[in-house]
Amino acid sequence: MEEMLDSLRDELCIPYLDDILRYGEMFNDHVQGLRRVLKALQKHGVKLRPAKCELFxxxxxxxxxxxxxxxxxxxxxxxxxxxxxxxxxxx
Structure with a gap:
């Protein structure tokens, strides 16, 4: 997970093992960044469990x-x- 999101690390998220902390100041910026993180995960074939996701x-x-x-x-x-x-x- 960490390697997959390395290009987004510190700018948009903090990945650690199988956890990802996505942060943002403004809601719209947060949503755009979340899309980038999700697209990066999708590109690598990662599937998330909705029950384990905490959003917003x-x-x-x-x-x-x-x-x-x-x-x-x-x-x-x-x-x-x-x-x-x-x-x-x-x-």
Missing amino acids: KKEVRYVGRLVSADGVRIDPSDLEAVLSLKERKPS
């Missing part, structure tokens, strides 16, 4: 983080899971 969201979970216009942050549910771990006592 203000915030998404990507590579274990929450990403939005405000930046990148840790998912609170992941943070809670780490904080709830109990310290191991030496045997």
Whole structure:
């Protein structure tokens, strides 16, 4: 996936393994860029599962983080899971 979208990397999307983060400031620009990404995937014969696609969201979970216009942050549910771990006592 990363190699297929290398020419669009950083300009339109951030591919990582089998995940793609498409971003844009203006809706029309976002749609045009999305078309370019989808055409590149189609050219390589990639088929997407609609159920796994999240389109036009203000915030998404990507590579274990929450990403939005405000930046990148840790998912609170992941943070809670780490904080709830109990310290191991030496045997």
